[in-house]
Structure formats: structure tokens, C-alpha cells
Amino acid sequence: MKTYFIENNKIENFISRWLGDYNVSAPFLRNQHLLYEPLSTENIDDAVIGAVRTIQPLKFFFHPFQERIVPEIANPKKSIVIGAANCDLRGLKILDNVFLEGDYRDPNFISRRQNTFIVSIDCTQPLSVCFCKSLGLNPYPEDGFDLNLTKLESGFVVDVGSEKGEILLGDKSFLKNATESVLEERKRIREGVSTKILNYNEKFHIPNKISEEFRAQFDSKKWEMVWKNCVQCGSCTNVCPSCVCFLLEDISRNENFVKAKIWDSCLLPGYARMASGVSPRPLLWERYRNRLACKYQYMVENFGKIGCTGCGRCIAGCPGKIDKRKVLSCVFEDALFEETGKDVKYESLKYL
Amino acid sequence: MNHSNIYKPLKCIVEDVIEESPTIKTVVLIPEKEFTFQAGQFISFTVPGIGEAPFTPSSSPFVSDKLEVTVMRTGLVTDAIHKLKKGDVVGIRGPYGKPYPLDKFAKKEVLLVGGGVGLAPIRALFYALIGTVEQYKRIVFCCGAKTPADYIYKNLILNEWLKMSEKFPISFRITVDSKDDNWKFGEGLVTKTLDHLDVDVSNSVAIVCGPPVMMKFVTLKLLDIGYKDSAIYLSMERKMYCAVGHCRHCLIGPYFVCKDGPVFTYDSIKNEPGVWA
CATH class of the missing domain: 3.40.50.80 (Nucleotide-binding domain of ferredoxin-NADP reductase (FNR) module)
Incomplete structure (x- = not known):
């Protein structure tokens, strides 16, 4: 992988070369949260690049809330997303597994994926809900990006992750080679951020072999308690970078078929209810458990990786203030005792 | 675009609607192009403007120019299927899933x-x-x-x-x-x-x-x-939309009814939640 350095006073010029040829989105601070918005020469000063993940997951750009699928979207404009964190890149891998790598390939997803360039970032200001480290992931990207930017004191480290990344670099006129001291500074930042996230999560205990534990604890009575603040709003599934569920709506007006895809949420009672009225998960706690089972067990069996990426959006976005880390710590406390020999006896239930 | 769209149905003309019982009808379809399936596989049946639902064809898998689908009236799509008349245009996608071995x-x-x-x-x-x-x-x-x-x-x-x-x-x-x-x-x-x-x-x-x-x-x-x-x-029967293993509605535990099924041996799913729902 090629690595460069770009000084702070050149980054604006570096990025503004992309405006015009591409639809560029970047994070902006809105009400103390980072939100993706279209980038232009007018607002480029205010973009926040290299802090932390945004409110919207990266899937918004590839698997939007609703879109026509028959006929498929033809040739979407080339676009660039700046500011995806590693949790989002991991989430996009799940979307790739679903929409690109099975026997059937989603036509819209293929073209959006081909036409979208990803400029990811290292997280330098993690949030208290971030827990990627608890799942064995890092707060900085290692692959899955076209370019990656790490914000340092005096500029950005630029990693080139793909041929598409090379295209974005252009003539390299703004770039310098990354020196030893630059890479040393990046290493220090990465270690510092990792430690910070570990500290945020010190009181939570998520087992290492969570998919196996999930099967073992599936019938735990605790599942009937941990969901109790859930109001089945579907917020957690909407903001999740790896939740893919959608429904199909037929909107044909004549003999030419027109269909749309719209996100669905497994928390909703109608999600799996069949026409007969029968549902495999009629109770809310069963649906809550199912969402986590999907992330921590089913996706592992389907794709060989955990669906959750530790972005913490479902924690931050829950109106019932359900902290998934507490839920998992509570359900798996016996398993953790086996694994660590430590009696964690997390007094979790009263907080749930 | 040179990809074929997996969601685009094959047009079919309704040739006949046979009343099997007070709540069940068989719709006889003539597909625009030859359509083959193996016993046990299913199709996704579109009634334009209403929606789609999965059904296993009930006709002979040795016949490819005609398809029969037997449908019980239970919901939105099946209600619309029951109202179909000779000459109506509908759509099918498939065949999906694994056949009987x-x-x-x-x-x-x-x-x-x-x-x-x-x-x-x-x-x-x-x-x-x-x-x-x-x-x-x-x-x-x-x-x-x-x-x-x-x-x-x-x-x-x-x-x-x-x-x-x-x-x-x-x-x-x-x-x-x-x-x-x-x-x-x-x-x-x-x-x-x-x-x-x-x-x-x-x-x-x-x-x-x-x-x-x-x-x-x-x-x-x-x-x-x-x-x-x-x-x-x-x-096995489950709520289903995509029929291609994407939308995740039909999961029984980690198994997709649409691509691992719809026929399962009992040993492969007996430990999964909600099998008999």
C-alpha cells in the first residue's frame, strides 16, 4: 500500500479538485453530531474530516432507505464519500456479502458500488458508545477503502487502498512522501485512540467467541428481561451499518413492472408475520433477541464474520436508552466466568 | 447496463382460473418464455400494482409452456390472485430454492x-x-x-x-x-x-x-x-420478499427458506427457534 502525507494548508485544494466531476459528501457538525452533507466550494471550510464516524451509516450511499429496483437505476453519477470510519467499512463488507457475493447480485448495488469512491478516516475522537475494540476491530481502516486519511497535528497521512484511490490522487502535486516521524505520530494516535475505546468499555464484557455463546445462551431467561425499554421504533436497524433487511413494493401501473426496495426492521411486529397472521416471533423480546442473534450468530454462520461492527449507533440512537453492551454483558456473564475465570457478576439488570 | 435484473418478473398471461375449494383457486399461467422448474422449487408471483408472494407451482415439472399455481386466499396478494381473470397479465420470478432431492x-x-x-x-x-x-x-x-x-x-x-x-x-x-x-x-x-x-x-x-x-x-x-x-x-413457509437470500425475512435461525429451503429435513432445523410458527 502506498502512503503519502499532505499538509493542512493543502488538503482543501486536494479535495476541491474532486468537486464538479463527482458528487462529494463529507461530514459536518450539526447539533454536536457529524452528518454527511453534499460538499461544495462554499462549505468545504466547515467539513470535519478525520474525527469519528458520522450519524448516518455508510450504507445510506449504497443501500438507500428506498429506491426503485425494477427497472434498475441506470448509471448513477460518480460520487465520493469522505469520512467513513472502519466500523462503516466493516459494515459495507457485510453488504458486499449480501448484495454482491451470493448467487444473485443486486443491480443497483453493483452500479452504486462501482461508481462510488470511498475516502475513509482514522477515528481520532472516539465516542463513549464506540466499542469496536471489544469485537476485535480497530478504530482505523486497514482495507476496504480507496483512500484513507489520518489526521495528524500538521496534516493528513494518505493511504492508497485501490486503483480507484490512485485515480483520486491525480497528479500527486499536493502530496509528499510520508516520513518515519509522520508514521510514528500516526502509530501513537492509533494506540491512544484504541486505549481510549478500551477504557470506555472497561465495565462491559463481551465474550470472544460470541457466536458460539449466542447459540448456547439462546434460551436464557435473561432475554425476557433485557429488552424492556424497547419501543420497537426501528431506530437501531436504520442506523446500523450492516442491517440490510428490506421489503419489496410493487408499484406497477400497467404491464411494465415497477418495483421498489424499502428498508424494513426486524423489530417491527409485521416483519416476519405471514399472511395467515402467524409469526415466528410474535413477542417483542423474541424480536429483540433475533436482531442480536442475526448480528452475532446468524451472520457469522452466513458470512464468516460478526455483523456488528461496534459503531455504537444503535446505543446512541435508542430512545429507550438500551445499551447493547450492557445487554450482552448481562446475558453472557456466566459464559464470561468460564472464559476469563473472573467473576464479573455484572450488576447489569438494574441498569437495563 | 449489461446485468440482468434479478427482480424483473417474466410476464405471464392468465389462461384459466380453476376454483378448487371455497378458499383455494388454481391459476393457469402461460409464460412469455419457456419456464422450467423442479418439484419443490418455488416462484415469486407478482400481481402488478399489488405485490409479490412466493408459491410452489402445483403443475408438472415436465411441462415448460404452462404453469399452474394453487393459492389459498389469506391476504393482500392472494386476494388479488383470486380476482384474476383469463387474459390478465401477471409476473413470475424464479425458480428459487432447492428442489426435492x-x-x-x-x-x-x-x-x-x-x-x-x-x-x-x-x-x-x-x-x-x-x-x-x-x-x-x-x-x-x-x-x-x-x-x-x-x-x-x-x-x-x-x-x-x-x-x-x-x-x-x-x-x-x-x-x-x-x-x-x-x-x-x-x-x-x-x-x-x-x-x-x-x-x-x-x-x-x-x-x-x-x-x-x-x-x-x-x-x-x-x-x-x-x-x-x-x-x-x-x-417450510416464511414471510418472504426477495426470494434470493438478500432481504433476510425468511430466516429460520441462520437458514434461508428461499435458498437453503424451502424443503428442509427435520434434523437440519429442529434446533432453530420458531420452527412450527
Whole structure:
């Protein structure tokens, strides 16, 4: 992988070369949260690049809330997303597994994926809900990006992750080679951020072999308690970078078929209810458990990786203030005792 | 775009709508292009402007220019299907899912157990079995319905198929939950047809299709009789949209009804949650 350095006073010029040829989105601070918005020469000063993940997951750009699928979207404009964190890149891998790598390939997803360039970032200001480290992931990207930017004191480290990344670099006129001291500074930042996230999560205990534990604890009575603040709003599934569920709506007006895809949420009672009225998960706690089972067990069996990426959006976005880390710590406390020999006896239930 | 769109249905013209029972109709479709499937696979049926729902075709898998789908009226899409008339245009996608593994049934006694509209996929399977009948030791067909009026394919079964037992090693056990004065066959739940079953369970497979509660009790009875978990083939039903393993609505535990099923052996799903929903 090629690595460069770009000084702070050149980054604006570096990025503004992309405006015009591409639809560029970047994070902006809105009400103390980072939100993706279209980038232009007018607002480029205010973009926040290299802090932390945004409110919207990266899937918004590839698997939007609703879109026509028959006929498929033809040739979407080339676009660039700046500011995806590693949790989002991991989430996009799940979307790739679903929409690109099975026997059937989603036509819209293929073209959006081909036409979208990803400029990811290292997280330098993690949030208290971030827990990627608890799942064995890092707060900085290692692959899955076209370019990656790490914000340092005096500029950005630029990693080139793909041929598409090379295209974005252009003539390299703004770039310098990354020196030893630059890479040393990046290493220090990465270690510092990792430690910070570990500290945020010190009181939570998520087992290492969570998919196996999930099967073992599936019938735990605790599942009937941990969901109790859930109001089945579907917020957690909407903001999740790896939740893919959608429904199909037929909107044909004549003999030419027109269909749309719209996100669905497994928390909703109608999600799996069949026409007969029968549902495999009629109770809310069963649906809550199912969402986590999907992330921590089913996706592992389907794709060989955990669906959750530790972005913490479902924690931050829950109106019932359900902290998934507490839920998992509570359900798996016996398993953790086996694994660590430590009696964690997390007094979790009263907080749930 | 050079990718073919996986969601684009194949246009079909409705050739006929046959009333099978007060709540069940069979729609005969003429696809715009030749359409082939294997018994057990399913299609996604679009009624334009209304929606899509998955069904296993009930017609012979050896026929590719005509397709029959037997549908019970239960919801939005099935209601619209029941209102279809000759000449209407609809769409189908597929075939999806894994077919019945006929090669695994070879040299065995094949027990078919169908109830109500669950006879639809079994009819397609029966056509497939008849087409290769010399490969199986024998076929035992147990079928049931609530009342004689609810019996689908009644003429076909009672007038044509019953006669096949003269030519082929096929026997029928026919029942209704509650009979009327004209009914000449058995009375009782379909599980009752499994009493005194004279099959060699160690060399037999059982294929079950019907409402969830029927499948549950038939499975329990088959286990009781001595069938192995792995010899019981169940047609599973779930809410479904995409039919291609993307939308995740049809999961039974980690298994997709749309691509790992819709037919599962009981041993492969018995430990998953909500199997009999």
C-alpha cells in the first residue's frame, strides 16, 4: 500500500479538485453530531474530516432507505464519500456479502458500488458508545477503502487502498512522501485512540467467541428481561451499518413492472408475520433477541464474520436508552466466568 | 447496463382460473418464455400494482409452456390472485430454492403427507415421482382436508390417481377431518392415516406439506413411528420478499427458506427457534 502525507494548508485544494466531476459528501457538525452533507466550494471550510464516524451509516450511499429496483437505476453519477470510519467499512463488507457475493447480485448495488469512491478516516475522537475494540476491530481502516486519511497535528497521512484511490490522487502535486516521524505520530494516535475505546468499555464484557455463546445462551431467561425499554421504533436497524433487511413494493401501473426496495426492521411486529397472521416471533423480546442473534450468530454462520461492527449507533440512537453492551454483558456473564475465570457478576439488570 | 435484473418478473398471461375449494383457486399461467422448474422449487408471483408472494407451482415439472399455481386466499396478494381473470397479465420470478432431492429417494418407500393447500407442492412432486416411478420401491400418498368441499384436486386424485395403484406400486390413504354423506373415504385428521402404516421406516423417506400445525403433529407422529429426523422432509413457509437470500425475512435461525429451503429435513432445523410458527 502506498502512503503519502499532505499538509493542512493543502488538503482543501486536494479535495476541491474532486468537486464538479463527482458528487462529494463529507461530514459536518450539526447539533454536536457529524452528518454527511453534499460538499461544495462554499462549505468545504466547515467539513470535519478525520474525527469519528458520522450519524448516518455508510450504507445510506449504497443501500438507500428506498429506491426503485425494477427497472434498475441506470448509471448513477460518480460520487465520493469522505469520512467513513472502519466500523462503516466493516459494515459495507457485510453488504458486499449480501448484495454482491451470493448467487444473485443486486443491480443497483453493483452500479452504486462501482461508481462510488470511498475516502475513509482514522477515528481520532472516539465516542463513549464506540466499542469496536471489544469485537476485535480497530478504530482505523486497514482495507476496504480507496483512500484513507489520518489526521495528524500538521496534516493528513494518505493511504492508497485501490486503483480507484490512485485515480483520486491525480497528479500527486499536493502530496509528499510520508516520513518515519509522520508514521510514528500516526502509530501513537492509533494506540491512544484504541486505549481510549478500551477504557470506555472497561465495565462491559463481551465474550470472544460470541457466536458460539449466542447459540448456547439462546434460551436464557435473561432475554425476557433485557429488552424492556424497547419501543420497537426501528431506530437501531436504520442506523446500523450492516442491517440490510428490506421489503419489496410493487408499484406497477400497467404491464411494465415497477418495483421498489424499502428498508424494513426486524423489530417491527409485521416483519416476519405471514399472511395467515402467524409469526415466528410474535413477542417483542423474541424480536429483540433475533436482531442480536442475526448480528452475532446468524451472520457469522452466513458470512464468516460478526455483523456488528461496534459503531455504537444503535446505543446512541435508542430512545429507550438500551445499551447493547450492557445487554450482552448481562446475558453472557456466566459464559464470561468460564472464559476469563473472573467473576464479573455484572450488576447489569438494574441498569437495563 | 449489461446485468440482468434479478427482480424483473417474466410476464405471464392468465389462461384459466380453476376454483378448487371455497378458499383455494388454481391459476393457469402461460409464460412469455419457456419456464422450467423442479418439484419443490418455488416462484415469486407478482400481481402488478399489488405485490409479490412466493408459491410452489402445483403443475408438472415436465411441462415448460404452462404453469399452474394453487393459492389459498389469506391476504393482500392472494386476494388479488383470486380476482384474476383469463387474459390478465401477471409476473413470475424464479425458480428459487432447492428442489426435492429425488436421487435420495431412489430405491426407497416414499411417503407423501399433504394437508389442505399443502397438496399443491406435493402434486408437482407426485408428477415428478410418477415420471420416474421405477426408481422408487413404492409410493404411499396420505392426503387430508377439513371437509370434502375443501379437498383440492378432488377429481384428479379420486378419478385418475387412484387408478394408478392398479399399474404402479402406489397406495392412497385419503381422509377428511369431518365427512359428509357422500364421502366414501376415511374420516379423521391426516395424522390418523399414519396409523398402522405398513412401510419399512428404515428404508423410507417422508415428505410433509401442510399448515404449520399439521406439519408439527405429522412430524411428531413420524418420529414416533420410527422415522429418522433426516428422513423427514418439511416444506417450510416464511414471510418472504426477495426470494434470493438478500432481504433476510425468511430466516429460520441462520437458514434461508428461499435458498437453503424451502424443503428442509427435520434434523437440519429442529434446533432453530420458531420452527412450527
